[in-house]
Amino acid sequence: MVFINILDKWLRGLATMIVGGVATCAVAGTPLTVVTEEFAPYSYVESGEVSGYSTEVVRAALARAGIDYSIQIYPWARALQMATARPNVLIYSIVRTPQRENQFQWIAAIAPRNVYLYKLAARQDIQIHALADLKPYRIAANRGDVVEEQLHQLGLTADLSAKDVFSLQKLIAGRVDLMVATELSIEGVCQRANVSCALLERGMQMPEISGYYVAASLGTPVATVQRLRQAFVQLRNSDAMRQSADKYGVTPVK
Structure with a gap:
């Protein structure tokens, strides 16, 4: 009886090792x-x-x-x-x-994540102090991005692009009034678009998610x-x- 119990424990231990080994290999091999x-x-x-x-x-x-x-x-x-x-x-x-x-x-x-609205510095006609002030403006956002979702929840329609650089190009061309970016990411966007960030002005921070x-x-x-x-x-x-x-x-x- 003692031998059977010892054998049973050994077999269970072996099974656990095999299952654990298979799981580890599955993780490493996928x-x-x-x-x-x-x-x-x-x-x-x-x-x-x-x-x-x-x-x-x-x-x-x-x-x-x-x-x-x-x-x-x-x-x-x-x-x-x-x-x-x-x-x-x-x-x-x-x-x-x-x-x-x-x-x-x-x-x-x-x-x-800290995200802000950006406009052309020359567009002094655009004054945003609260979310309600966004209603008249065209706002660029990446398709599928959380900004699109956020603007929709605020009752606003986003002008969608595949990439931030396309949104910046629209902003420069006057096809949109505002775009959303972080302080760090906007520098990279300007660089890829070959646009000086000095042309832009940071505005109100978007609500944190x-x-x-x-x-x-x-x-x-x-x-x-x-x-x-x-x-x-x-x-x-x-x-x-x-x-x-x-x-x-x-x-x-x-």
Whole structure:
């Protein structure tokens, strides 16, 4: 009887090891498709490589988790569609909203978000002091971006583009009155559009929603998500996230 009990415990232990090993191999052996948008200094292409603060942090977490991956930059609407429709997709820097809460497996916050309205400095006829003042104006936003969602909730219609640089071009051409950007990202947008940021004037801050996150598609294995969550905790505890934030001039998450 004692021998049977010992054998039973040994077999259960062996089964647990096998299942755990299979799960580990499944995580390590399933490459993730990682998607984001052109959004300097958080994500951008430099010398053929996807770089930036968020990219650096995501790469570090994936390395700690031992997960194979490939990173691609797409227009935001396409990146969002991939992350909502396909398994094994990781998306960053995505804003966490109540509408998106059940569409993803949320992994970690990576940066705060402070967004402002921008206009041409020469357009002194545009005076915005409150959200109600936005009614008469055409406001540019990226298709699928949280700004589009926010403007819709405010009863406003957004003039949609695939990329921020197209919104800036519309602003310069007078096709829209306002666009939305962060203080950090607007510099990158101006650079890509070959436009001087001195032509722009920062206006009112948009209502805060949440910070920028990393999230996984619903079809991504739970084991993968758990390992990535642990990896991000380790990054914060090691101070690596703050060091990356300092490198790119980004405020780190607290």
